[in-house]
Amino acid sequence: MTGLCTGRVVAVTGAGRGLGRAHALAFAAEGARVVVNDLGVSLDGTGTTAGPAQRAVDEISALGGEAVAHTGDIATTEGASSLIRTALEAYGRLDTLVNNAGFLRDRMLVNLDEDDWDAVLRVHLKGHFLPLKYAAAYWRAETKAGRGPEARVINTSSGAGLLGSVGQGNYSAAKAGIAALTLVAAAELGRYGVQVNAIAPAARTRMTEQTLADAMAVPVGGTFDAMAPENVSPLVVWLGSAAPSGVTGRVFEVEAGRITVMESWRAGPTADKGARWTPAEAGQTVLKLLAEAESPQPVYGS
Structure with missing residues (x-):
């Protein structure tokens, strides 16, 4: 390893298993000291245990x-x-926050209970906002004290948040909110030396193992496991290091050996009458604009 994160302190939420664990181990391998957060809940967010967080800590310690x-x-x-x-x-500082914690309660909209909506929005969206808020307050204080940080935040959105996913209205809404929160945080916190980006990962975890096709979950050519969560972590480690100066407010899709810069919600074809439309005029204009626009990518599962 290159020691890319030597001297940095990194907090990773949901780091007891899956992607979070892979991130924590990858940061540690590059020299970072890691705060491993995990509530130890089941896939649907119920129950708690300290086991997953401590096991990840033990793994890191065993590797030095x-x-x-x-x-x-x-x-x-x-x-x-x-x-x-x-x-x-524990370490006297915080340099990088990786917001990763989450769980699923999938239902079609007509079967989605209010409690399931609230629970998923709470852990994903509120669970990004609150750590970000307190980390940002610390970095603002450091800046005001003349100790300008090279701080980094990596949020975890999803393709479901960028495109939608059938049966995941709550999860898709939360992940879309995370993408928007990333843009706001990047704009607001840049003055304090904080860069904020998001990833939309695809990997084999407890949350995805039931939806990934079997063909995607096995090693390609018998050597490269395309869906291993460890494939996502190198980008997260780089974004969380001091190296990417000026990289902020971006969302990256990362899967297997592929990294994509996402460019959603750019302005497309437009028309301006300079006055109020009638309903008929508005409809005719919209149909003309849609004919000129790119077709949207399909919602997952549609």
């Missing part, structure tokens, strides 16, 4: 790295603020 466990609920004020405190108390 430094890590500490945090088992608080980052979708609460106390859990999110204590995540930042844990980094400061």
